[in-house]
Amino acid sequence: MTDAEPILAAARRLGAQHAEVFAVETNETPVRFEANRLKEINSRQTSGAALRVIVDGRIGFASSTKPGDIDELVTAAVETAPFGPEAHLDFPRDGRAIDVDIYDPDVEALPVDDMIQAGQSLIDAVRAVEPELLCDAYVRRGDSTVTIANSKGGNFTYRGTGYSAWVNGTLIRGTDMLFVGDGDASCRAQLDLAAIEASVVSQLEHSRRTAEARTAEMPVIFTPLGVASALIGPLAIAFSGRMVHQGQSPLAGCLGKEMYDVRLSLWDDATLPYRPGSRPFDDEGVASRRNALIDKGIVRSFLYDLQTAGLAKAESTGSAERSLAAQPSISTTSLVIDDGEMQFEEMVRSVKEGLVVEELMGAGQGNVMGGDFSGNVLLGYKIEGGEITGRVKDTIVASNVHEALKRLVAIGSESRWVGGSVRTPALFFESLAVSAK
Amino acid sequence: MPDRDEIERALRSHDADYVEVRLDDTATNRIVYRGRELEEIGRIRSFGGNVRALLRGGWGFVSFNEPAELRKRVEEAISAAHHVGRETSMLAEVPPVVDSVRLKVKKDPRAIPLATKKEMLDRYNERMLSVEGVTSTNIMYSDSHKQVVFASSEGSYIEQERIDVVSRLSATAGKNGDMQQANMSLGALNDFAYIEALDETARHLGERAVELLSAPYVKAGTYPVVLDPILAGVFCHEAFGHLSESDFVYENERMKEIMVLGRQFGQPHLNIVDGAAVPGLRGSFRYDDEGVPAQETDLIREGILVGRLHSRETAGKMGERVTGNARAIDYRFPPIVRMTNTYIEPGNMSFEELIADIDEGVYARNWFGGTTSMEMFTFSAGEAYMIRNGKVAELLRPVKLTGNLFTTLMNIDALGNDMDFNQGGGCGKGGQMPLPVSNGSPHIRIQDVVVGER
Numbered sequence: 001m002t003d004a005e006p007i008l009a010a011a012r013r014l015g016a017q018h019a020e021v022f023a024v025e026t027n028e029t030p031v032r033f034e035a036n037r038l039k040e041i042n043s044r045q046t047s048g049a050a051l052r053v054i055v056d057g058r059i060g061f062a063s064s065t066k067p068g069d070i071d072e073l074v075t076a077a078v079e080t081a082p083f084g085p086e087a088h089l090d091f092p093r094d095g096r097a098i099d100v101d102i103y104d105p106d107v108e109a110l111p112v113d114d115m116i117q118a119g120q121s122l123i124d125a126v127r128a129v130e131p132e133l134l135c136d137a138y139v140r141r142g143d144s145t146v147t148i149a150n151s152k153g154g155n156f157t158y159r160g161t162g163y164s165a166w167v168n169g170t171l172i173r174g175t176d177m178l179f180v181g182d183g184d185a186s187c188r189a190q191l192d193l194a195a196i197e198a199s200v201v202s203q204l205e206h207s208r209r210t211a212e213a214r215t216a217e218m219p220v221i222f223t224p225l226g227v228a229s230a231l232i233g234p235l236a237i238a239f240s241g242r243m244v245h246q247g248q249s250p251l252a253g254c255l256g257k258e259m260y261d262v263r264l265s266l267w268d269d270a271t272l273p274y275r276p277g278s279r280p281f282d283d284e285g286v287a288s289r290r291n292a293l294i295d296k297g298i299v300r301s302f303l304y305d306l307q308t309a310g311l312a313k314a315e316s317t318g319s320a321e322r323s324l325a326a327q328p329s330i331s332t333t334s335l336v337i338d339d340g341e342m343q344f345e346e347m348v349r350s351v352k353e354g355l356v357v358e359e360l361m362g363a364g365q366g367n368v369m370g371g372d373f374s375g376n377v378l379l380g381y382k383i384e385g386g387e388i389t390g391r392v393k394d395t396i397v398a399s400n401v402h403e404a405l406k407r408l409v410a411i412g413s414e415s416r417w418v419g420g421s422v423r424t425p426a427l428f429f430e431s432l433a434v435s436a437k
Numbered sequence: 438m439p440d441r442d443e444i445e446r447a448l449r450s451h452d453a454d455y456v457e458v459r460l461d462d463t464a465t466n467r468i469v470y471r472g473r474e475l476e477e478i479g480r481i482r483s484f485g486g487n488v489r490a491l492l493r494g495g496w497g498f499v500s501f502n503e504p505a506e507l508r509k510r511v512e513e514a515i516s517a518a519h520h521v522g523r524e525t526s527m528l529a530e531v532p533p534v535v536d537s538v539r540l541k542v543k544k545d546p547r548a549i550p551l552a553t554k555k556e557m558l559d560r561y562n563e564r565m566l567s568v569e570g571v572t573s574t575n576i577m578y579s580d581s582h583k584q585v586v587f588a589s590s591e592g593s594y595i596e597q598e599r600i601d602v603v604s605r606l607s608a609t610a611g612k613n614g615d616m617q618q619a620n621m622s623l624g625a626l627n628d629f630a631y632i633e634a635l636d637e638t639a640r641h642l643g644e645r646a647v648e649l650l651s652a653p654y655v656k657a658g659t660y661p662v663v664l665d666p667i668l669a670g671v672f673c674h675e676a677f678g679h680l681s682e683s684d685f686v687y688e689n690e691r692m693k694e695i696m697v698l699g700r701q702f703g704q705p706h707l708n709i710v711d712g713a714a715v716p717g718l719r720g721s722f723r724y725d726d727e728g729v730p731a732q733e734t735d736l737i738r739e740g741i742l743v744g745r746l747h748s749r750e751t752a753g754k755m756g757e758r759v760t761g762n763a764r765a766i767d768y769r770f771p772p773i774v775r776m777t778n779t780y781i782e783p784g785n786m787s788f789e790e791l792i793a794d795i796d797e798g799v800y801a802r803n804w805f806g807g808t809t810s811m812e813m814f815t816f817s818a819g820e821a822y823m824i825r826n827g828k829v830a831e832l833l834r835p836v837k838l839t840g841n842l843f844t845t846l847m848n849i850d851a852l853g854n855d856m857d858f859n860q861g862g863g864c865g866k867g868g869q870m871p872l873p874v875s876n877g878s879p880h881i882r883i884q885d886v887v888v889g890e891r
Binding site for chain 1: 462465467469471472474475476477478479480481482483484485495496497498499500501502503513517518520521523551552555572573609611614615616617618657658659688689691692695769771805806807808809810811812813814815816817834835837839840841843885887888889890
């Protein structure tokens with residue numbers, strides 16, 4: 001199925017002027033722990049191909065994971081084309097793809113027993129601090145081969161590996177439930193398990209006591225985990241060239257304008273070595289690059305795939321991402337917020353009354369497109385008199401990310417990777433709306 | 438696809454306690470619009486299978502797109518289970534089932550030409566875009582025909598098929614950098630007719646998005662809240678439904694204490710049920726993904742916790758009866774405990790009676806989304822109004838409701854005499870999303886709910 005040439009040839013025979021095959025093959029082995037014990041070993045093998053055709057200027061699409069399904073695939077793609085969108089794209093002929101390190105043979109050779117040991121050691125380490133913690137853990141290794149071939153003669157392929165581990169703990173007292181957790185991901189067979197443990201242990205320490213929040217506007221510090229859970233989603237969507245082109249992004253018309261605190265810089269970077277979001281070219285074969293989104297508070301660029309770039313008279317930024325189930329869409333790869341200069345402890349010390357947010361639950365609901373974020377503090381702490389005094393509950397933090405990022409007190413000096421694809425320091429907001437019961 | 442003979446041969450003679458094979462062939466048509474531009478139209482064929490094996494309490498699971506050499510896959514899954522198993526397998530006993538459940542389609546989307554579907558969606562899009570002030574729209578339509586074969590080493594062999602039709606419409610209005618959205622999401626099982634007459638709805642969405650631009654934010658705080666059946670259904674699903682899924686409970690002693698049967702969760706008027714055996718809804722089916730027949734399960738009866746949702750393993754380990762709630766989104770995943778159609782039974786108050794005593798409160802309708810951490814939940818209303826002096830007053834910007842399960846269910850102090858089901862949502866759990874479910878309710882009134890803006 002992954003041999004693209006026969007598919008391209010069949011598409012031409014059925015009347016496609018242009019065609020493009022996107023084929024992917026992945027092998028994935030997740031090991032899952034439940035209630036502190038090894039529960040399940042999985043093995044997932046996925047392969048399939050998607051076909052885009054251009055017939056009389058319109059795009060048709062079909063995909064299939066059924067082996068040897070070439071005729072049906074090509075027929076379906078050609079049949080949908082008369083109803084499809086007008087094509088505003090040219091498939092790339094050649095890739096001046098840069099070298100990006102995303103393959104580590106050690107990942108493929110990693111014994112399942114080592115993965116089991118990694119998971120068990122994470123669970124044991126955090127339970128040593130809190131024996132009543134009930135833990136789930138995941139350790140995953142995988143590899144994928146992506147091929148893009150088109151009728152212009154473009155033929156691009158790469159192979160990448162991935163390794164990740166995550167531990168989640170629940171502590172129940174009466175009807176009070178505490179959720180802690182962290183993880184790490186890489187293309188290499190090396191993870192910083194000690195950092196995961198230290199993070200979860202610090203969450204447990206800060207949650208030993210509970211504290212009462214009150215309804216007011218107050219200073220709020222988002223830790224790197226908090227930034228990733230609540231702010232990155234509504235911020236990143238505004239930089240989608242598609243949203244901008246449709247006038248759905250609040251940043252439409254703001255290119256080159258200072259919209260945020262001058263200390264804030266945000267990058268989308270698919271070229272970082274061994275990051276899970278990295279790749280030599282995007283899912284249309286366009287070479288990867290480092291895109292400045294916000295440069296010292298100024299909106300510097302938006303992200304495009306080929307079709308949107310064609311519509312918006314812009315250039316693809318190598319931001320096309322796709323699964324087999326849909327046509328390419330615009331996506332970020334690794335998002336990086338530059339470090340500031342204030343240490344986390346210093347931020348806490350400077351707050352008389354405020355909150356620290358590690359995770360907001362339900363932050364992705366509501367008017368995300370407009371930049372709103374709002375959620376129940378799933379894990380967060382009260383600051384009183386410059387000290388963390390305990391964990392808060394039943395508390396909502398709400399604001400608009402584009403507004404809030406104009407009024408930063410400080411940017412943290414210690415950034416870290418969260419979930420493999422976001423690198424951020426802590427962000428310290430002057431005043432956000434907090435409502436508590 | 439391998440035939441029955443081949444599947445049954447692959448399942449013979451092994452040393453596992455239990456083995457199952459599931460093969461899945463799904464054909465989807467998908468149409469997406471963004472603004473005036475049709476963004477995507479296409480056909481997606483998803484074909485694959487899996488083998489799951491249980492040995493001494495440990496699971497091995499293998500999924501694949503290439504169904505050849507099924508016997509080898511069975512051996513791989515068993516070998517993985519060998520690696521894990523250290524205890525005793527405990528699956529609740531169920532009689533093996535051999536059955537073939539064929540489609541009963543009302544209006545079949547497969548019989549409707551792509552051109553006709555596109556004309557219909559063009560019309561809805563135009564209705565939204567023709568409202569002055571609407572700057573953009575989104576439409577997502579899909580119909581999926583799914584055929585699943587399930588076979589187990591205990592002798593079950595079940596073929597089932599279904600068609601899911603989903604349609605989401607969204608209008609965006611913008612002014613001076615301010616963006617507001619109005620959304621609607623509809624779904625139906627085996628019937629295209631559900632989404633055929635949405636012209637008025639589309640126009641209404643456009644108008645509401647524009648109205649929201651001049652609507653105020655709610656003053657954050659604690660209010661008595663009245664939820665419409667759609668949002669109350671989401672509340673029931675998020676706030677309570679997930680907690681009744683036994684995989685959160687069966688190996689957690691503390692959780693067992695919290696979810697002990699007989700515990701009072703609500704007032705005596707509160708009754709909550711889940712069941713795939715309720716016919717014709719998004720969460721309906723004949724057999725779950727472990728071959729267990731669909732049922733209706735009382736979760737809360739007269740305010741008291743009386744039941745929970747099970748897979749064969751959670752039922753076996755807790756010594757309770759199976760409920761037919763093991764579901765997998767597709768062949769890439771093992772079945773886990775999921776809801777089906779979850780609903781609050783109606784009471785006897787009219788809407789006017791529900792709001793009559795409220796001096797200052799919030800009437801929240803429709804949904805943006807919802808999520809839960811078991812103890813705490815949050816969900817967003819697509820539409821909200823203040824209630825003042827017993828009357829529905831001004832429109833608000835979207836609000837977010839949050840609370841603590843244990844106090845909030847108890848605070849439901851009145852139930853309406855109406856009933857409706859939300860079928861447009863998809864549930865996510867354990868990386869498996871969106872699973873077709875429905876949730877239903879009458880209008881309900883809840884005291885002391887934390888309401889946040891945005």
